[in-house]
Amino acid sequence: AQSVTQLDSHVSVSEGTPVLLRCNYSSSYSPSLFWYVQHPNKGLQLLLKYTSAATLVKGINGFEAEFKKSETSFHLTKPSAHMSDAAEYFCVVRAAGNKLTFGGGTRVLVKP
Amino acid sequence: GAVVSQHPSWVICKSGTSVKIECRSLDFQATTMFWYRQFPKQSLMLMATSNEGSKATYEQGVEKDKFLINHASLTLSTLTVTSAHPEDSSFYICSASAGGPQEQFFGPGTRLTVL
Numbered sequence A: 001a002q003s004v005t006q007l008d009s010h011v012s013v014s015e016g017t018p019v020l021l022r023c024n025y026s027s028s029y030s031p032s033l034f035w036y037v038q039h040p041n042k043g044l045q046l047l048l049k050y051t052s053a054a055t056l057v058k059g060i061n062g063f064e065a066e067f068k069k070s071e072t073s074f075h076l077t078k079p080s081a082h083m084s085d086a087a088e089y090f091c092v093v094r095a096a097g098n099k100l101t102f103g104g105g106t107r108v109l110v111k112p
Numbered sequence B: 001g002a003v004v005s006q007h008p009s010w011v012i013c014k015s016g017t018s019v020k021i022e023c024r025s026l027d028f029q030a031t032t033m034f035w036y037r038q039f040p041k042q043s044l045m046l047m048a049t050s051n052e053g054s055k056a057t058y059e060q061g062v063e064k065d066k067f068l069i070n071h072a073s074l075t076l077s078t079l080t081v082t083s084a085h086p087e088d089s090s091f092y093i094c095s096a097s098a099g100g101p102q103e104q105f106f107g108p109g110t111r112l113t114v115l
Helices: none
Strands: A003-006 A010-014 A019-021 A023-026 A032-038 A044-050 A056-058 A064-068 A073-078 A087-094 A100-102 A106-111 B004-007 B010-013 B019-025 B032-038 B044-051 B067-073 B076-081 B090-097 B110-114
Touching: A003 A087, A003 A100, A010 A019, A019 A106, A023 A032, A023 A087, A032 A064, A032 A073, A044 A056, A044 A064, A044 A073, A073 A087, A100 B044, B004 B090, B010 B019, B019 B032, B019 B090, B019 B110, B032 B067, B032 B076, B044 B067, B076 B090
Parallel strands: A010 A106, B010 B110
Antiparallel strands: A003 A023, A019 A073, A023 A073, A032 A044, A032 A087, A056 A064, A064 A073, A087 A100, A087 A106, B004 B019, B019 B076, B032 B044, B032 B090, B067 B076, B090 B110
8 A cells, every 4th residue: 555644744934945845655566756736726736756767856846856765755845945836735656546645735835 | 738627616505415516628538537535734535536438436435325426528527426514515626637657637626615
């Protein structure tokens, strides 16, 4: 069975400073991992995905994530936060049948 | 990316009535559609998976007779909440995929409030 744990329910950063969102996963086989962002009243948008290619994955809007098998982690980072990054972020693992298991979410607040 | 729409975006209904939510893939054929429920300040939980022309597969704990899913065409799936009660109030989100391990594209969600 797959599971995902997002270690922080809330993260607050100042505009222009780095953002780190932590995610640990559990999977019985080599996983496919995703990060999605959800802005208020909008659909989920895919930021990036890992599907067993390069372990450092670059996504949209300056985000990137590194897959570390030894640590079962897939943390999301961005070097410089922007006000528009304020949203809910979900780490997701894909299981058989293309079923997605979502982490609990991390709400990001960006202070001016 | 591909576009998925949902209708309505929000709905308020009385307890005991039924509500239908539509999910459409606008620019691709969605072999598989998924329905999720998201309670306030919580994550998304998969309710069911539907393949075009087949019966939906429900996750454990989801009542199939209460949440009726129809996926009659490659661009449309519907979720009907039957005999809705206040505890069914939630944000319902669909996603669509071209099948297999293809990326899921998410709709904007439908907020259901049952009075």
